[in-house]
Amino acid sequence: MSNTTIPIEDDPCDIIAKAMRGQNLSTEQLADKAGMNIEILQDLLAGGNRPKDIKRVANVLKLDGVALSNLPNYYPSIESPKGLYQIISPFGHAGVNAYIIEHGTTATVIDTGTNADELIQLIHSKGLKIARLLITHRHHDHTACTEAFKNTPVLYPEDLDHKALIKTENGPITSLDVSGHMSPARAFYYEGLETPICIVGDAVFAGSMGGTSGESTYKLSLKTAQNNLMTLPYTTVLCPGHGPLTSVKLEQKNNPFLSKC
Numbered sequence: 400m401s402n403t404t405i406p407i408e409d410d411p412c413d414i415i416a417k418a419m420r421g422q423n424l425s426t427e428q429l430a431d432k433a434g435m436n437i438e439i440l441q442d443l444l445a446g447g448n449r450p451k452d453i454k455r456v457a458n459v460l461k462l463d464g465v466a467l468s469n470l471p472n473y474y475p476s477i478e479s480p481k482g483l484y485q486i487i488s489p490f491g492h493a494g495v496n497a498y499i500i501e502h503g504t505t506a507t508v509i510d511t512g513t514n515a516d517e518l519i520q521l522i523h524s525k526g527l528k529i530a531r532l533l534i535t536h537r538h539h540d541h542t543a544c545t546e547a548f549k550n551t552p553v554l555y556p557e558d559l560d561h562k563a564l565i566k567t568e569n570g571p572i573t574s575l576d577v578s579g580h581m582s583p584a585r586a587f588y589y590e591g592l593e594t595p596i597c598i599v600g601d602a603v604f605a606g607s608m609g610g611t612s613g614e615s616t617y618k619l620s621l622k623t624a625q626n627n628l629m630t631l632p633y634t635t636v637l638c639p640g641h642g643p644l645t646s647v648k649l650e651q652k653n654n655p656f657l658s659k660c
Contacts, residue, residue, distance in 0.1 A: 406493045408642040409607035411453055411470050412446045414655055417610045418460040421617025432459045463658035466606075473653050475605045475645040477636055480592045484521060485638065488512030493641045495540040498598050500589060502568035505530040508548070509587055509598045510640065515544035530567065535577075535600025536584035541640060556583040561627070567591065575627045577602035579620020580609030586628060588635070595635040603628055603637055605645040608656050621656060629657055 409417075419429055426444070430437040433455045443452060448471065454464030466473075479485060482501040487494040490513050497512040499522060506527040508518065511534075522529060532553045534542055545553060554565070561576035569591035577586045577599060586599040601609030602624050611617040628637070633648040650657055 405487065405643040407470075407474065407606055408493050408604040408639070409470075410446060411448075411467050411655075412444050414462065414467060414470070414607055415453075415456055415460065416444060417608070418462055418617075418656075421611050421614060421620075422460065423614050424460075429456065429459060457655065462655040464655075466653050466658040467655040469653070470606050470655065473606050475643055475649045475653075477644040477646055477649075479644060480594045480596060480636060482592045483596055483636070483638070485644065486512060486518045486521065488514040488517070490540045491641070496638065496640055496642075497541075498638055499527075500567075500572075500592070500596070500598075501525070501527060502530070502591060504528060505568050507531050507533060507565075507567060507572065507587075508551075509533045510535055510541040510600070511544035511547065513540055513543045515547045519547060531565070533565070533572070533585075533587055533598075535586065535598065535602075535640065536581040538581060538601070541600065556585040559585050577620075577623045577627060579611055579616050579618075579623055582616065582619070588631060595632050596638060597628065597631060597635050598638040599628060599640070601640040603645075603650060603654070603657070604639045604642045605650070606654055608654070609640070624657060 430440045450468040453468045457464035457467045484499040486497045495512050497518055498509040500507045529551050532548045532551050534555045559574040563574040564571040573588040575586040577584045580601045586597050588597040611620050631647050635647045637645045
């Protein structure tokens with residue numbers, strides 16, 4: 400599957416719902432704060448496209464209203480750098496992503512997806528040896544196939560401190576704290592390919608972020624994404640757990656949660 404055929408993970412209604420849950424706001428409370436009829440808000444939450452009303456709601460939720468209203472027209476055009484492979488297995492409408500980073504004769508696998516057959520076949524076809532399996536977070540869709548890697552060292556988020564270095568054949572992978580959607584959670588930054596990459600799990604999607612369980616985790620997810628991901632070089636390719644590849648530069652402009660517009 401090419402990057403251009405992978406669906407975006409969230410629509411504006413999904414983002415509004417995530418921000419409401421993260422700020423502990425009911426439909427009635429948000430409608431009141433936005434000064435709008437509750438039926439209009441319910442229509443937005445059902446997928447209605449009302450740009451002016453979306454911007455009003457975004458203002459209350461401290462989201463970027465321009466980015467949120469433009470989201471239906473947003474799709475990142477990012478090519479996978481040589482040596483990075485994105486493998487999609489079934490989960491939800493967009494699937495779940497696992498990744499392979501090639502380091503000469505060895506490879507790092509990041510997350511397993513819900514079916515690791517294609518991933519393992521690809522590694523064997525390239526004659527690579529799996530050096531390690533890294534897990535971004537312990538949700539089942541990212542860890543379902545860990546048993547397929549019985550003879551491989553596995554590093555979970557709790558095994559890695561923020562900014563820990565993982566040695567590879569072509570330079571280190573840096574572990575970054577992206578807790579929030581789940582805690583602990585780690586992203587993995589690597590400069591050994593033609594452009595920097597960061598496998599981010601569900602910390603950031605193209606145009607969105609992973610959902611959280613409440614106010615404290617919502618605040619934490621925003622903090623770790625802003626401090627530890629949006630500060631990476633702007634050319635860094637972000638490799639999310641769901642949806643297409645994106646970049647720091649694109650998410651700084653187009654992500655309603657993170658935009659600097």
